[in-house]
Amino acid sequence: MRLRAMKLAFAKSLPVMAGYVVLGTGFGILLRSAGYGVWWAAAMGVFVYAGSLQYVGVGLLAGGAGILTTALTTLMVNARHLFYGISMVDRYKDAGPYKPYLIFALTDETYSLLCDGLVPEGVDPHLYRFLVSLFDQSYWVAGCVLGSLAGAVIPFSTEGIEFSMTALFVASFTERWLTERNHLPALVGLGCSVACLAAFGPESFLIPTMVLITAVLTILRGRMGETP
Amino acid sequence: MRPFLLVATMVAGTALTRFLPFVVFRRSTPDYVSYLGRVLPSAIIAMLVVYCLREVAWASAPFGLPELLATACVVALQAWRRNSLLSILVGTLAYMLLIRL
Numbered sequence: 001m002r003l004r005a006m007k008l009a010f011a012k013s014l015p016v017m018a019g020y021v022v023l024g025t026g027f028g029i030l031l032r033s034a035g036y037g038v039w040w041a042a043a044m045g046v047f048v049y050a051g052s053l054q055y056v057g058v059g060l061l062a063g064g065a066g067i068l069t070t071a072l073t074t075l076m077v078n079a080r081h082l083f084y085g086i087s088m089v090d091r092y093k094d095a096g097p098y099k100p101y102l103i104f105a106l107t108d109e110t111y112s113l114l115c116d117g118l119v120p121e122g123v124d125p126h127l128y129r130f131l132v133s134l135f136d137q138s139y140w141v142a143g144c145v146l147g148s149l150a151g152a153v154i155p156f157s158t159e160g161i162e163f164s165m166t167a168l169f170v171a172s173f174t175e176r177w178l179t180e181r182n183h184l185p186a187l188v189g190l191g192c193s194v195a196c197l198a199a200f201g202p203e204s205f206l207i208p209t210m211v212l213i214t215a216v217l218t219i220l221r222g223r224m225g226e227t228p
Numbered sequence: 229m230r231p232f233l234l235v236a237t238m239v240a241g242t243a244l245t246r247f248l249p250f251v252v253f254r255r256s257t258p259d260y261v262s263y264l265g266r267v268l269p270s271a272i273i274a275m276l277v278v279y280c281l282r283e284v285a286w287a288s289a290p291f292g293l294p295e296l297l298a299t300a301c302v303v304a305l306q307a308w309r310r311n312s313l314l315s316i317l318v319g320t321l322a323y324m325l326l327i328r329l
Binding site for chain 2 (some may be wrong): 103184
């Protein structure tokens with residue numbers, strides 16, 4: 001029973017492995033070049049566990065930022081987590097002992113794996129989601145440590161492998177599109193993101209996008225019917 | 229001392245953004261939030277796709293062609309085989325190949 005949950009969770013988490021190891025490695029290399037060694041890389045992978053913030057964090061550590069700047073940057077970069085939380089409130093409600101870790105480990109990638117709510121039959125859903133989350137974080141931490149220890153000596157060019165993250169989200173988008181009956185939320189997301197990217201530029205469009213998506217979906221609430 | 233404080237701030241700030249919704253809606257989930265919970269995932273995944281492609285220079289050579297072709301490859305494979313791992317693997321390899329041409 002537990003072994004089966006483990007196998008299925010491992011299979012589910014596999015698509016995240018390459019991306020996390022590679023991005024984690026990139027972070028480890030960067031952090032080392034800023035003068036912080038393997039224990040810092042491991043500690044940030046374990047306790048911060050937020051990809052984009054960790055990259056930004058290297059700049060904060062190296063650049064002599066203050067605590068207030070760091071706090072504000074953290075909240076800005078991670079504001080999207082609020083939306084992941086809102087859409088998982090019901091699902092994680094009864095997760096018992098797994099709940100704190102499930103919430104702590106809700107990254108972009110783990111969210112994209114678990115937001116469809118599908119769980120294989122005959123498996124404890126909370127244990128399954130816990131294991132998927134744990135496998136994902138283990139790839140990330142492994143990458144952080146690897147990058148810090150061996151980053152400078154990787155013998156081949158891995159340029160372009162970061163596309164695996166894009167591919168993960170594109171595959172997830174396609175799969176949702178094929179299964180959902182109402183495409184309006186997906187189209188709203190796409191339209192708002194492109195519009196805000198054009199209006200605010202690549203560095204600062206995420207937060208306006210999320211506000212706009214929420215506003216549009218709120219206006220459409222009456223006509224959405226039973227979704228998805 | 230300062231690096232410790234900065235990392236601790238990142239840990240606390242990140243945890244705050246993740247735990248806040250669960251603390252606020254601890255007892256009962258308002259209908260409106262349940263509604264958002266149902267419609268947000270598809271919209272957010274779409275946003276993450278756009279986010280990943282945000283730096284692509286569409287106006288200058290190669291006009292985002294590697295990204296476009298690799299993305300089309302992932303969509304087509306996913307629609308055909310419904311196997312995420314396969315789509316991601318082939319799409320990524322296609323991209324790595326395309327940027328080296």
